[in-house]
Amino acid sequence: MRWLVRIGSLAAVLALWQLLTASDTRAWLRFDQLPTVVEVVERFAVQVGAAEFYHDLGASLGRIMAGFLLAAALGVALGVVIARSRWLGDLLRPPLEVVRPIPAIALVPIAILLFPTDEQGIVFITFVAAFFPILVSTRHAVRALPTIWEDAVRTMGASTPQVLVRVVLPGTLPGVFGGLSVGMGVAWICVISAEMISGQFGVGYRTWQAYTVVDYPGVIVGMITIGGLGYLTSAAVELLGRRVTRWLPREALR
Incomplete structure (x- = not known):
């Protein structure tokens, strides 16, 4: 029933879109200016049949993965250290x-000046966008850990590296994956803006x-493609998070 509700809600939105655009409705908003469903x-079918479409998908996904993985590694490490x-x-x-409040997309001029190629600059923008949500979430997750957990393992002779591996990192995983999910969404916003x-x-x-x-119609196809890619990558991060935090109560995973 939940899947039927979800599919039904999407179908209702598409039907309303088709009705408003096909009838050239003007009710303050100018739906007559938008393409119909x-x-x-039809435009999507044309693009899917072109090799250029898949080249663009590969380029955007490559930039996202490069920037996001760098941000994940550095953001988690610095979050724990800080x-x-x-x-x-x-x-x-x-x-x-000082740097965190600056929108990542505002760093485009700096990236153009710093990096020898546009490709490296776009990856840098993606990295910055994802880095700060991951860093902040990790930092708060580490500080939220009950001190009794660390005290308990230290009384059994655990060293500092063992505390990090056996207590800190597992205990912060829910917060870390929350930051990773947010970072992925922000990274998509900024990589698309940087590409534009x-x-x-x-x-x-x-x-x-x-x-x-x-x-x-091509603009709408691009927007839908961006939304689909963002949904799939964020869902992949959340799925990975559920897999590696199976020890959590079921209520915490919903």
Whole structure:
């Protein structure tokens, strides 16, 4: 029944979209300016049959994975270090907190100046976008761990590395994967924006190109493609999180 409800809600949205656009409805919002569902489906069928479509998908996915994996590795490591070491926290937090409020997409001019190629600059923007949600979530997750857990294993003779491996990292996994899920979503927003500004290929670049030539069905196809890719990658992160935190109560996984 839950899947029927989900499919039904999506079908209702598509039916309403088709009705409003096909009837050229103007009710403050100008639905007569938008392509119909049928036009979008026809345009999507054309794009799926072209090799260029898959090249753009591969380019965007490659940029996302490169930036996101770097952000995950560095964000988790620094989050643990900052939360566990007062001295390193005092050293690293001030510059990180100054940079954190800056939108990643605002760093595009800096990326253009710093990196020799646009490709490296786009990966950098993606990295920055995902890095801070992961860092902050990890830091808070480490600090939220009950101190009694660490005290218990230390009384049994555990060393600091053993505490990190057996207590800190497993205990922070729910919070870490929450940050990874948020970071993936933000990374998609920024990689698409960066592709629109300075990319030469990719889903974002192709969507912007469709807009410049007044191909509105192509714009909608690009938006739907972005949404589908974002959903699939975020779902993959959440699925991995459920797999590695099977020890949690069922209520915590919903």
